[in-house]
Amino acid sequence: MKKFQITSRSRHLRYVFFIDGQYSYEKLFKLICSNQKIWGGRHNPIIPVNENVISEKYIAILKYYDPDYIFYTKGIDPEIIKRLRIFNPCGYYNLDDDRRREDITGVDAFYLLSQFDTNSKIILSKGLWETKSILLDFYKLCFGIEADSWGSEIEIGKNYRQIILDINNFGSVNQILHQEKPFIINAGLSRRNLNTKILRNREYAHCDDLEIVVAKDKTSIADLFYYWNRLLYEGSIIIYVTVEELNLLSLDNFFGNILYDLSNKGTIRMVSMTLGKEEIDELITLKLNPIAFYSVFQYKDIQGFPFEILDDSGLFEVNYGESRTSQTLISEKDLFHIPKLSFTNKIEFHAQKYAIDLEITKGGDTFHNQIKFPLTTQASYIVKNVNCRINLRRHLTVIIHNQQNTSDTLEIQIPEFKYLLPQLICNPVIQGEAQRTKFVDIGLHDASNKLSAFIKSFKYKFSTIDDFFTDKFWVEIFKDLITNERVAGDSIFFDEIISKSKEAMKNIGIELGKKGDTQYNFENLELGLKETIKELCSYRVFLKGFKLKCSKCSSEFWYYLNDVNETVRCNGCLEYFELPIEPKFAYKINDMIKNNIFQSKTQPDGNLTVIRTLVHIYNNSRQSFSYMPQINLYDSSESKKPCTDIDIICLSDGQLIIGEAKHRSTAFSNDSNKCLNSLVEIAKSIHPDKIILSCYEDPNGKLEKAKKGLLHSFNNWEYQPEIETLLLEQPNDFNLGGSRYFYY
Numbered sequence: 001m002k003k004f005q006i007t008s009r010s011r012h013l014r015y016v017f018f019i020d021g022q023y024s025y026e027k028l029f030k031l032i033c034s035n036q037k038i039w040g041g042r043h044n045p046i047i048p049v050n051e052n053v054i055s056e057k058y059i060a061i062l063k064y065y066d067p068d069y070i071f072y073t074k075g076i077d078p079e080i081i082k083r084l085r086i087f088n089p090c091g092y093y094n095l096d097d098d099r100r101r102e103d104i105t106g107v108d109a110f111y112l113l114s115q116f117d118t119n120s121k122i123i124l125s126k127g128l129w130e131t132k133s134i135l136l137d138f139y140k141l142c143f144g145i146e147a148d149s150w151g152s153e154i155e156i157g158k159n160y161r162q163i164i165l166d167i168n169n170f171g172s173v174n175q176i177l178h179q180e181k182p183f184i185i186n187a188g189l190s191r192r193n194l195n196t197k198i199l200r201n202r203e204y205a206h207c208d209d210l211e212i213v214v215a216k217d218k219t220s221i222a223d224l225f226y227y228w229n230r231l232l233y234e235g236s237i238i239i240y241v242t243v244e245e246l247n248l249l250s251l252d253n254f255f256g257n258i259l260y261d262l263s264n265k266g267t268i269r270m271v272s273m274t275l276g277k278e279e280i281d282e283l284i285t286l287k288l289n290p291i292a293f294y295s296v297f298q299y300k301d302i303q304g305f306p307f308e309i310l311d312d313s314g315l316f317e318v319n320y321g322e323s324r325t326s327q328t329l330i331s332e333k334d335l336f337h338i339p340k341l342s343f344t345n346k347i348e349f350h351a352q353k354y355a356i357d358l359e360i361t362k363g364g365d366t367f368h369n370q371i372k373f374p375l376t377t378q379a380s381y382i383v384k385n386v387n388c389r390i391n392l393r394r395h396l397t398v399i400i401h402n403q404q405n406t407s408d409t410l411e412i413q414i415p416e417f418k419y420l421l422p423q424l425i426c427n428p429v430i431q432g433e434a435q436r437t438k439f440v441d442i443g444l445h446d447a448s449n450k451l452s453a454f455i456k457s458f459k460y461k462f463s464t465i466d467d468f469f470t471d472k473f474w475v476e477i478f479k480d481l482i483t484n485e486r487v488a489g490d491s492i493f494f495d496e497i498i499s500k501s502k503e504a505m506k507n508i509g510i511e512l513g514k515k516g517d518t519q520y521n522f523e524n525l526e527l528g529l530k531e532t533i534k535e536l537c538s539y540r541v542f543l544k545g546f547k548l549k550c551s552k553c554s555s556e557f558w559y560y561l562n563d564v565n566e567t568v569r570c571n572g573c574l575e576y577f578e579l580p581i582e583p584k585f586a587y588k589i590n591d592m593i594k595n596n597i598f599q600s601k602t603q604p605d606g607n608l609t610v611i612r613t614l615v616h617i618y619n620n621s622r623q624s625f626s627y628m629p630q631i632n633l634y635d636s637s638e639s640k641k642p643c644t645d646i647d648i649i650c651l652s653d654g655q656l657i658i659g660e661a662k663h664r665s666t667a668f669s670n671d672s673n674k675c676l677n678s679l680v681e682i683a684k685s686i687h688p689d690k691i692i693l694s695c696y697e698d699p700n701g702k703l704e705k706a707k708k709g710l711l712h713s714f715n716n717w718e719y720q721p722e723i724e725t726l727l728l729e730q731p732n733d734f735n736l737g738g739s740r741y742f743y744y
Helices: 025-036 056-062 078-082 109-115 136-143 151-156 170-180 185-189 222-232 243-249 253-262 277-288 417-426 446-457 462-469 472-483 494-507 522-538 591-597 606-619 665-686 699-713
Strands: 004-011 015-020 046-049 069-072 091-094 121-125 161-165 210-215 237-242 267-271 296-299 325-329 333-337 353-362 387-390 396-401 409-413 441-443 491-493 542-549 556-560 567-569 576-578 585-589 625-628 631-634 644-646 648-652 655-664 690-697 722-727
Touching: 004 333, 015 025, 025 046, 025 136, 025 222, 046 056, 046 222, 069 078, 078 091, 109 151, 109 185, 121 170, 136 237, 136 243, 161 170, 170 253, 210 222, 210 243, 210 253, 222 237, 237 243, 243 277, 267 277, 277 296, 325 333, 417 441, 417 625, 417 648, 446 591, 446 606, 462 472, 462 606, 472 491, 472 494, 472 585, 472 591, 491 494, 491 542, 494 522, 522 542, 522 585, 556 585, 585 591, 591 606, 606 625, 606 648, 606 655, 606 690, 644 665, 648 690, 655 665, 665 690, 665 699, 690 699, 699 722
Parallel strands: 015 046, 015 069, 069 091, 121 161, 210 237, 210 267, 267 296, 655 690, 690 722
Antiparallel strands: 004 325, 004 353, 333 409, 353 396, 387 396, 441 631, 491 585, 542 556, 542 585, 567 576, 625 648, 631 644, 648 655
């Protein structure tokens, strides 16, 4: 019975917004306010794009984010975003589309009130749309005070001490905020239970200071961009105000008290993208010092924003956000139970969404047991009837919609790589959209069946294959048994193995001594090699039998153990002869193993190159590894003839790797680089993460020339796979004298 462990963690949705320079102040202001009203929304990056160019500093920030959805304004070509190749969202959407199919939604931040005592005070508003005050925008942005509270907010907050703000007491809002000290709803709640990256910068991003962003007016959105993206870095509280709003606020001494409260009795940093130091200093002197004489105001230059990134350790995710839950599935197809959110039993009222990240571990395995997926996986084939994607950690992310996913469970079907592969080849998901390639089917051929049998014979132990086929002693024995022209030369006696091992050890300076004086003694060697032969026989690499000479015709042949009785039928004259007394075992190399190493007595087979390349990738995989033997690709469902093939195809830690393996690198240029051209065509269709070229022998540096040819083929193309070359390590004497030779 197969078991799978699923570790899940609920989190807020992650968005990234790309805004062109023509986007209006009013639209950006509305977008910011919308994000502050949803769980985690305060940390969704809003990125300026000027003439379809994204600043390198902002690109550096974006590399730390893994958004579920990406939005862009109509003045931006989405291809410039996709070419960054740092995202794998559910999709890309135009922010300017009317009544979009995918609205910017999330869980209402009001639900996070449940984390506070019911004695906490909250401000709700009623009918403030009647006021003509220009300060309403200030309070909406900085304190979450809306023109009118939603019915859902009133219902969720019914158990808390509510302060109703209406047109009659709006003029006293600063006094209320200072004396009552209500919880700042939107800006505060939307930053709780985070599962995101918070960046650090030692020089500019002070953690505890209050920052006041002062904008010259509403003709520029530069200060809004700073106000929003500043909290992508470590920071405490930041408020935004225009000069016009500050002039009005400075008439009220209670506003000075609010600043003192928010600053936690520390320094208040004054920043601006549209005002210079002299203008800020004048505002401090004339407007702020007279009403906040207990506070210290200081100008801070932020013209270099975005700041240089030290790291993303400003928030340790393990200490924040929703807790992880585990569930065991007893088969590949089962029901996954949706975990409840810690701060509410049910999200309702209007359309709301959140995400669940799923990590799957295969039970029973002790190594490489995580299941990870390529970014081109159609995730909806795995988790049914729900919107989902493969995140940048190569795990599943499921989007839960409260009005569509009304059940407490989701149907999940975990595919083996061989069942997932046809989708990756024929219908890969590229940048959130399923694409149809020219390939309609895949299949195995004779070489791949031989390779599968080879790996199966070693019980799928890649480390064991690596041990034997990098060990010069055993490789030389295998090679000699396959290629020598002696009668019955494909078998060997144990005494011969002992003799060869003693000679090999002498060549590297290992001399056998007396038992008890050194581990390098004959008795220990005999025991160790017997165990190794026993191991090779268990893998069916060696077959047990006898090398017997016919007493009738003097022909000598090797006979399999099960074919021998008291009398033996000669393979030459077909007459029977008696089995000799106490015949010695002779070990014959399995023809299946032989055929994966050599095509003929003189021609090496490419399968061993493929096998050792897979072993190399396996050894460099940290958490997961899956493979398929060589596959044929078909571009017609009616034709039985493949249009091309792939030598190497596997998953390493969720990365899809394809490649070509040749015994000699000169073969890469055969038929006018046919194999390389085919590899490029396949890669441009299915978008693997990596292409690998491997060989055993590399005369005249042909391997590196093949790599340069591949790189040239991807010039000026939006998709750039990683290209790796692998010159396989020649067998050596490193393990000679180790545990497979000396038992103790």
